[in-house]
Amino acid sequence: MMARRSNIPSLLDRLPLVRGRIEADADLAPRAWFRTGGLADILFEPADEKDLADFLAATPSDIPVTVIGAGSNLLIRDGGVRGVVVQLGAGFSTIQITDDGIIHAGAGVMDVKLASAARDAGLTGLEFMRGIPGTMGGAARMNAGAFGGEVKDIFAGARGIDRQGRYCDFTPAEAGFAYRHSAFPADVILTRISVHGPPGDRAAISARMAEIAAERSASQPVGARTGGSTFANPLEQKAAGRKAWELIDAAGCRGLRAGGAMVSEKHCNFLINCGTATSADLEQLGEFVRSRVMQHAGIELHWEIQRLGESGGQP
Numbered sequence: 001m002m003a004r005r006s007n008i009p010s011l012l013d014r015l016p017l018v019r020g021r022i023e024a025d026a027d028l029a030p031r032a033w034f035r036t037g038g039l040a041d042i043l044f045e046p047a048d049e050k051d052l053a054d055f056l057a058a059t060p061s062d063i064p065v066t067v068i069g070a071g072s073n074l075l076i077r078d079g080g081v082r083g084v085v086v087q088l089g090a091g092f093s094t095i096q097i098t099d100d101g102i103i104h105a106g107a108g109v110m111d112v113k114l115a116s117a118a119r120d121a122g123l124t125g126l127e128f129m130r131g132i133p134g135t136m137g138g139a140a141r142m143n144a145g146a147f148g149g150e151v152k153d154i155f156a157g158a159r160g161i162d163r164q165g166r167y168c169d170f171t172p173a174e175a176g177f178a179y180r181h182s183a184f185p186a187d188v189i190l191t192r193i194s195v196h197g198p199p200g201d202r203a204a205i206s207a208r209m210a211e212i213a214a215e216r217s218a219s220q221p222v223g224a225r226t227g228g229s230t231f232a233n234p235l236e237q238k239a240a241g242r243k244a245w246e247l248i249d250a251a252g253c254r255g256l257r258a259g260g261a262m263v264s265e266k267h268c269n270f271l272i273n274c275g276t277a278t279s280a281d282l283e284q285l286g287e288f289v290r291s292r293v294m295q296h297a298g299i300e301l302h303w304e305i306q307r308l309g310e311s312g313g314q315p
């Protein structure tokens, strides 16, 4: 059992009443794919957009607010996250398809679910999301991509709410997508994502999705406690198009271990929690891999996994 933090009651007193769910000292580890990490002072699951907007407007500005999606691209440090962590649930899970082939999804919809809904409606372009295990909010923030497609290619617009509780809309140009990057303001919580889905052949869409699923399970440790690709593929000229995994492999890091953390044997740009890893084990191993690649190839790898919260504070 992790220790309750003493400042939580006074923090709770400063928060507005909500219709959604509030939990103090919430264990974030079950909410991260790595299954590691500490407590959130407060976890808030808003009932709907208005609940979230009212909450943000009434929450004093010195209280930090952080949003998480499905936690598939997160390393939540062992000391946990101060302030409020927002996670969008059932109130952000609708999918609506309009006659003009635009698909509107709540930011809490899982990518795979959206890809399947598009397939069922005979709409193409979303097949690449088969197997990206996050939500649409996380996908838009990260410009998630795979198998030759990325969110940027299908994005029609998004709506979000800023730290003051104001609604904001984003056009594709305003989203500022680049490789695994977007330019949505850091304080904005995306609530709805709209994507293009032109008509396609349902059988061909299904076949492509099945192919992608099979390729993924052949090449990635999909059933493991992992955060997906740890480092972004380097874009600098010196890397000459070599992928992060090739550099990691060449630096002799495949299968390396630190505590309960390991560099995957199957895909060496994936870190794995073998069962007993802490976030510190995973982060230290990642940093060690970065230093080995720098020594070996002179190339700096950058974390693609987002690291949140404070170090320390072991259970």
Ligand SMILES: Cc1cc2nc3c(=O)[nH]c(=O)nc-3n(C[C@H](O)[C@H](O)[C@H](O)COP(=O)(O)OP(=O)(O)OC[C@H]3O[C@@H](n4cnc5c(N)ncnc54)[C@H](O)[C@@H]3O)c2cc1C
Binding pocket: 033, 066, 067, 068, 069, 070, 071, 072, 073, 074, 088, 107, 131, 132, 133, 134, 135, 136, 137, 138, 139, 140, 141, 142, 143, 144, 145, 146, 188, 189, 190, 191, 220, 221, 222, 226, 227, 228, 229, 306
């Ligand atoms: C097995 C495995 C395979 C993967 N394969 C791929 C892949 O092929 N391609 C790829 O691109 N990624 C891949 N990933 C990484 C991950 O799935 C993606 O980055 C995904 O888009 C993250 O979505 P999420 O909902 O889990 O976001 P989280 O991991 O929870 O958060 C990621 C970032 O998005 C922000 N965020 C989340 N929700 C919102 C919101 N509503 N509004 C604003 N910001 C938000 C968070 O603050 C954080 O900065 C993989 C991960 C795993 C574990």
